[in-house]
Amino acid sequence: MKCKKCSGKLEVHRQCRRVRMRCTACGQEYQIHEVASELDRETEEILERYTAIIYD
Numbered sequence: 025m026k027c028k029k030c031s032g033k034l035e036v037h038r039q040c041r042r043v044r045m046r047c048t049a050c051g052q053e054y055q056i057h058e059v060a061s062e063l064d065r066e067t068e069e070i071l072e073r074y075t076a077i078i079y080d
């Protein structure tokens with residue numbers, strides 16, 4: 025997953041009961057639904073652990 029702004033690497037970032045994608049380079053955060061169509065397999069597997077809480 026790459027950041028739309030800077031092409032930095034996005035990481036799954038858990039905040040309390042919410043999960044976001046956050047850029048490790050510029051700090052931009054994305055809601056899961058914003059990047060849902062672009063999720064790669066690695067990211068999907070991480071998100072599957074949070075299935076119950078990602079759709080806030």
Ligand SMILES: [Zn+2]
Pocket residue numbers: 027028029030031032047048049050051052
């Ligand atoms: Zn970025």
